[in-house]
Amino acid sequence: MIIAGAIFMAMGLELFLVPNHLLDGGIVGISIILAHLTGFELGLFIFLLNIPFFFLGYKQIGKTFALSTVLGITVLSISTYLLHPVPRFTDDLLLATVFGGIALGVGVGLVIRYGGSLDGTEILAILFNKTTPLSVGEIIMFFNLMIFTIAGFVFTWEQAMYSVLAYFIAFKTIDIVIQGFDESKSVYIISDYVDDVGQAIMDRLGRGVTYLHGEGAYTGDEKKIIFTVITRLEEAKLKTIVEDIDTHAFLAIGNIAEVRGGRFKKRNIH
Structure with missing residues (x-):
């Protein structure tokens, strides 16, 4: 090569x-x-x-x-x-x-x-x-x-x-x-409906999610944060999924140069 x-x-x-x-x-x-x-x-x-x-x-x-x-x-x-x-x-x-x-x-x-x-x-x-x-x-x-x-x-x-x-x-x-064209992206989501959003991502997008535990610096409230990895082509659908459940959700998306290991392979959606 x-x-x-x-x-x-x-x-x-x-x-x-x-x-x-x-x-x-x-x-x-x-x-x-x-x-x-x-x-x-x-x-x-x-x-x-x-x-x-x-x-x-x-x-x-x-x-x-x-x-x-x-x-x-x-x-x-x-x-x-x-x-x-x-x-x-x-x-x-x-x-x-x-x-x-x-x-x-x-x-x-x-x-x-x-x-x-x-x-x-x-x-x-x-x-x-x-x-x-x-x-x-x-x-x-x-x-x-x-x-x-x-x-x-x-x-x-x-x-x-x-x-x-x-x-x-x-x-x-x-x-x-x-x-590659199938560029990966990391996604962090903070929502008041975190369980619903996480389940929807798994069901509708076929991607696994990880729940991280965080704390609001201003309010001191404990929060569950969704972390997942998607491809560039799935970004628009992910945004639609999140907005359908929580229009006020905080969404942060960043580029990833490489993804290895774990369970990144997409599940079959039934």
Whole structure:
């Protein structure tokens, strides 16, 4: 899957983005700019610029991650070299942006899901995060903002803006590949009819519930709190179930990256 992810990313780069002077963020974005300015192969820069991050990844995250990253980036570098003579699929910048971003997102998402990385930016951000008050996400954002600004001078500002759009599409696609369409959500419900709501969730939605014991800070009243886990597609039905029983119920819904164990599997509804 890491090999497949690297090939997907190479296709996104060489068939859509690079021929239209669009770029990705991170080390790959820098590599695209350097390849354009020097005339050397893109794969060469991707591999060379990521070498320091192989060792950093080994020290910071572990041997398996480092080896998976070496495999992914090596395949990515070779694939971009092999695909380079292939004609681009489209001259339309919007189509190249959308499909290039999707291909990048699928590729990067597969590699991350199976324990590797195709760009050393995240590792660099983790290191900077230890010495600065900025979060990893903020560091990556500022780093990519700098790259897209440089792209505006090297290519055109229109292509730089399309590159930002491609990066955003890739970012959202990565989430879908890693988490899947069937994204899980955690739900907390506080109601005066907690038993009725809990039973309705089990009967009408087929999900198990757990009752937690809490206490109101202002009133001091003891309360039973419903906790359950649902999929994204079940969110609307859950809200309907709760509102049918208690229109004043407190409902808190949050995203969950992963659910394992327990009794999350849905029961048959009779």
